[in-house]
Amino acid sequence: MKSVIKAKGVVKTFQGGKKALDEVSLEVGKGEVTVIMGPSGSGKSTLIRTFNGLESIDEGIIEVLGVELDSYHDERKVMRIRRRVGMVFQQFNLFPHLSIIDNITIAPIKVQKRNKEEVASKAFQLLAQMGIAEHAMKFPSQLSGGEQQRVAIARALAMEPELILFDEPTSALDPERVKEVLDAMKQLANNGMTMVVVTHEIGFAREVADKVVFMDEGKIVEISAPEDFFSHAQNERSRRFLNQMM
Amino acid sequence: MKFIKKNLNLFSLKRWIRNKPVDFIVTMFLMLLILWVATLIVSWFILEANWNVVSDNLDLYAIGSYPADQKWRPMIWMLSLSTLTIITLTWRRKGILQKSLPWIWILMLPSGLVLMAGGPGLIPVASHKWGGLALTLILALSSAFIAMPLGILLALGRRSKLAIIKYSCGIYIDSMRSVPLIAILFFGQLLIPLFLPVEFDINRVVRAILAFAVFAAAYVAEDVRGGLQAIPKTQVEAAEALGLNPKQIAILIMLPQALRTAIPALTNQAIGLLQNTSLMAILGLVELLGISRSLLANPNFMGRYLEVYVWIAAVYWLICTSMALLARRLEQELDPNILTIKSNEISN
Amino acid sequence: MRIPKSFLYQLIIAFIISCILGVLFNNLIVNLIRTGIGINFKWLMRPAGFALAETSLPYKPSDTYAWALFIGWINSLKVILFSLILATLLGIIAGTARSSSNLLVKSISSLYVALIRQIPLLLQLFFWYFVAFLSLPNTPLEPIGKLLSLSNQSLRIAGVNISVEFCALLIGLTIFTGASIAEVVRGGLNSVNRGQWESFRSLGLNERLGLIHIIIPQSLPAIIPGLTSQYLNLAKNSTLAIAVGYADIYAVSDTTITQTGRAIEGFIILLASFLVLNLLITGSMNILNKLVMRIK
Ligand SMILES: Nc1ncnc2c1ncn2[C@@H]1O[C@H](COP(=O)(O)OP(=O)(O)O)[C@@H](O)[C@H]1O
Ligand SMILES: [Mg+2]
Numbered sequence: 001m002k003s004v005i006k007a008k009g010v011v012k013t014f015q016g017g018k019k020a021l022d023e024v025s026l027e028v029g030k031g032e033v034t035v036i037m038g039p040s041g042s043g044k045s046t047l048i049r050t051f052n053g054l055e056s057i058d059e060g061i062i063e064v065l066g067v068e069l070d071s072y073h074d075e076r077k078v079m080r081i082r083r084r085v086g087m088v089f090q091q092f093n094l095f096p097h098l099s100i101i102d103n104i105t106i107a108p109i110k111v112q113k114r115n116k117e118e119v120a121s122k123a124f125q126l127l128a129q130m131g132i133a134e135h136a137m138k139f140p141s142q143l144s145g146g147e148q149q150r151v152a153i154a155r156a157l158a159m160e161p162e163l164i165l166f167d168e169p170t171s172a173l174d175p176e177r178v179k180e181v182l183d184a185m186k187q188l189a190n191n192g193m194t195m196v197v198v199t200h201e202i203g204f205a206r207e208v209a210d211k212v213v214f215m216d217e218g219k220i221v222e223i224s225a226p227e228d229f230f231s232h233a234q235n236e237r238s239r240r241f242l243n244q245m246m
Numbered sequence: 247m248k249f250i251k252k253n254l255n256l257f258s259l260k261r262w263i264r265n266k267p268v269d270f271i272v273t274m275f276l277m278l279l280i281l282w283v284a285t286l287i288v289s290w291f292i293l294e295a296n297w298n299v300v301s302d303n304l305d306l307y308a309i310g311s312y313p314a315d316q317k318w319r320p321m322i323w324m325l326s327l328s329t330l331t332i333i334t335l336t337w338r339r340k341g342i343l344q345k346s347l348p349w350i351w352i353l354m355l356p357s358g359l360v361l362m363a364g365g366p367g368l369i370p371v372a373s374h375k376w377g378g379l380a381l382t383l384i385l386a387l388s389s390a391f392i393a394m395p396l397g398i399l400l401a402l403g404r405r406s407k408l409a410i411i412k413y414s415c416g417i418y419i420d421s422m423r424s425v426p427l428i429a430i431l432f433f434g435q436l437l438i439p440l441f442l443p444v445e446f447d448i449n450r451v452v453r454a455i456l457a458f459a460v461f462a463a464a465y466v467a468e469d470v471r472g473g474l475q476a477i478p479k480t481q482v483e484a485a486e487a488l489g490l491n492p493k494q495i496a497i498l499i500m501l502p503q504a505l506r507t508a509i510p511a512l513t514n515q516a517i518g519l520l521q522n523t524s525l526m527a528i529l530g531l532v533e534l535l536g537i538s539r540s541l542l543a544n545p546n547f548m549g550r551y552l553e554v555y556v557w558i559a560a561v562y563w564l565i566c567t568s569m570a571l572l573a574r575r576l577e578q579e580l581d582p583n584i585l586t587i588k589s590n591e592i593s594n
Numbered sequence: 595m596r597i598p599k600s601f602l603y604q605l606i607i608a609f610i611i612s613c614i615l616g617v618l619f620n621n622l623i624v625n626l627i628r629t630g631i632g633i634n635f636k637w638l639m640r641p642a643g644f645a646l647a648e649t650s651l652p653y654k655p656s657d658t659y660a661w662a663l664f665i666g667w668i669n670s671l672k673v674i675l676f677s678l679i680l681a682t683l684l685g686i687i688a689g690t691a692r693s694s695s696n697l698l699v700k701s702i703s704s705l706y707v708a709l710i711r712q713i714p715l716l717l718q719l720f721f722w723y724f725v726a727f728l729s730l731p732n733t734p735l736e737p738i739g740k741l742l743s744l745s746n747q748s749l750r751i752a753g754v755n756i757s758v759e760f761c762a763l764l765i766g767l768t769i770f771t772g773a774s775i776a777e778v779v780r781g782g783l784n785s786v787n788r789g790q791w792e793s794f795r796s797l798g799l800n801e802r803l804g805l806i807h808i809i810i811p812q813s814l815p816a817i818i819p820g821l822t823s824q825y826l827n828l829a830k831n832s833t834l835a836i837a838v839g840y841a842d843i844y845a846v847s848d849t850t851i852t853q854t855g856r857a858i859e860g861f862i863i864l865l866a867s868f869l870v871l872n873l874l875i876t877g878s879m880n881i882l883n884k885l886v887m888r889i890k
Binding site for chain 2: 600603604607608611618621622624625626695696698699702708709711712713714715716717720721724725729826829830831833834836837844848851857858861864865868869872
């Protein structure tokens with residue numbers, strides 16, 4: 001299987017802080033759904049953000065879609081990666097001054113220099129796929145959290161990425177809104193999208209994950225298939241975490 | 247109305263005195279005070295005020311000593327400015343007119359300059375003949391036109407990663423903001439020629455515009471910087487994750503949001519700028535306040551201070567208030583939240 | 595390479611900036627040689643030769659320019675200090691009045707702010723000077739006996755003489771700045787969570803006590819920066835003294851420059867004196883801010 005991400009010995013220390021990533025190595029194959037779990041502050045966000053260069057690294061190598069990043073953090077390589085990798089954030093981070101349709105089309109038009117009409121019709125198609133076509137002309141503040149997050153997914157998809165990173169996409173949502181977002185994500189997974197998802201949604205992990213990565217204190221403690229992880233986690237810390245979750 | 251209705255009811259008046267005696271006394275005292283001041287003002291208006299110092303000189307207030315045979319030029323310009331203001335404030339129907347409003351506004355400054363100074367088919371009129379309200383408006387609009395982009399560049403420069411840009415912009419902004427405007431204007435008149443090549447001579451109006459612009463740019467820069475700081479870091483991250491480059495992020499994501507949050511502060515700057523053009527009255531230009539001063543020096547109108555001051559205060563007040571209203575209109579136009587706010591208001 | 599590249603950019607920009615400065619400076623030198631002035635500060639020690647209407651320290655025309663400028667600076671400080679205090683009081687009253695439950699009080703303070711902020715300060719100063727003070731009669735009015743006497747020359751309170759120029763400037767600056775401070779105060783009060791108002795009311799505190807003990811302390815962090823910038827504006831605006839003939843630092847510099855033709859030196863001195871004024875204001879406000887933060 002071709003690998004999309006190959007991280008080796010990644011170390012990241014924030015200024016004046018402790019090590020957020022400590023010798024992390026991880027491989028993600030094409031079409032795979034990888035779920036990252038772990039207690040708050042364990043470095044999940046930091047790790048996923050190194051994959052598209054939002055965080056630089058101090059040691060180690062990360063190869064994303066054939067582009068290699070190291071401690072040097074070459075801006076041009078980072079840009080090459082970002083063009084092909086989508087990201088969805090916990091707080092949606094839609095652009096409040098742009099309409100929904102502009103939010104989705106801005107990157108394809110400005111970054112990929114694609115044709116406006118083509119991008120717009122693609123965007124409508126994506127919104128329909130996310131079940132929110134009627135909101136295309138509204139502004140983010142007029143949408144509910146769940147709708148905003150689905151727009152954010154559509155925005156990432158509009159770039160036709162080969163990999164999408166999700167950082168706790170449902171944590172900021174009202175409980176009754178979580179399902180609509182998870183359903184959209186499941187649909188993506190079923191279509192064969194490569195995804196790395198930081199989430200605490202056990203049901204989602206059980207159903208669609210190919211593997212579960214458990215992190216604690218900047219280290220990857222365990223990598224297992226979901227059925228193994230949730231029934232008999234090998235590591236004691238993973239078991240304690242799961243006990244608290246369930 | 248509600249106030250009067252509530253308090254004229256005798257029953258509640260008693261209750262009012264009993265429950266809030268201090269409130270009652272303060273209100274009564276203020277009412278007497280208002281009555282007294284109002285009597286003074288009304289009696290001045292009816293008995294003492296002599297408005298011919300205003301009515302005899304309307305042209306002077308409007309255009310100063312602009313050649314009489316050409317006076318239609320500034321008059322037409324100011325007339326179209328006020329028409330445009332009224333249309334912008336009242337016309338709510340969507341359509342071609344509303345769509346073209348921003349463009350008409352942008353055209354107002356160049357057309358004003360051409361009309362005032364002369365151009366194709368128009369006799370040139372030297373800037374020392376400009377005056378009155380027309381000069382006030384030209385000074386304020388032209389310097390704002392230079393100060394806006396300069397201020398935005400300075401604000402972005404102050405956030406630059408390159409130390410030299412960051413610190414030069416910082417030093418410029420901070421030192422401009424620590425000096426009184428009148429000093430900048432006075433030394434602008436004195437020093438700008440000293441810093442230019444010998445053969446280069448620029449007139450007083452241009453010097454004043456430049457001085458106002460470099461001064462106002464520093465204030466614009468701080469307001470824009472405030473707007474930039476209010477944007478959450480996550481906005482930049484989201485834009486970066488989409489692969490936008492730093493320049494695109496600044497222009498497409500940061501500036502639109504920063505400028506929108508900065509509108510109230512920028513409006514105050516614009517109003518301040520218009521008011522500050524009056525400083526040129528003590529530095530030798532006959533803009534609105536300057537022309538009033540020279541009128542008051544005229545033996546025919548000696549001592550009619552109050553009439554003149556009340557009159558031009560009203561003109562300034564009207565202009566500044568319209569500017570504030572225009573800015574609020576712009577804010578509404580740019581604010582997508584307005585729809586949700588309105589529907590919330592209805593539901594509440 | 596990353597660092598050298600940005601370093602290169604900076605070099606280029608530094609070069610451009612120094613080119614611009616160089617051209618400006620060169621023009622300056624050429625112009626100075628052409629007019630034969632040059633730059634020096636020796637003239638500061640020559641007798642000024644002009645009289646000052648307002649002197650807080652002994653001064654006569656035979657004193658030096660330097661001393662005249664210093665007197666001007668003291669005069670600036672005097673009017674800034676007094677109007678700072680009065681404008682703060684006025685601003686607090688008008689600002690809190692705007693959240694008053696008394697509709698009349700509320701409307702008067704709104705009217706005050708809306709009117710004063712939309713009329714140029716210079717025009718207001720002209721009004722206070724030419725209309726309010728210079729139209730007083732020549733012979734002193736004594737509305738409350740010997741304690742207070744008013745004429746178009748001076749104001750006399752309890753034996754202390756104050757010039758009408760100072761009074762006009764003081765009143766004009768106070769009323770203008772008070773309106774801006776009222777806005778700052780109102781913004782600060784609004785920055786306090788509405789829940790705080792409800793909770794002190796539910797505890798049975800009345801509006802005045804709640805305002806003093808609950809709301810104002812919490813609004814100070816939001817108020818103090820705004821207040822500082824209003825004080826700095828006040829200091830800058832005080833240079834409009836020249837319009838009413840009060841001898842502040844700017845007015846004295848103006849006369850000095852006109853007499854000596856020393857524009858550049860005069861500008862430098864004016865900048866330096868404003869630097870000191872600004873530092874005095876920001877310094878005291880920083881101390882105040884620390885005190886407030888400690889109380890919190
Ligand atoms: N920008 C930053 N500066 C300093 N420390 C940070 C920063 N971002 C994260 N950290 C620290 O790095 C560690 C890992 O954080 P994060 O990756 O956000 O954890 P998680 O997403 O698993 O909750 C935490 O201790 C956090 O405090
Ligand atoms: Mg996180």
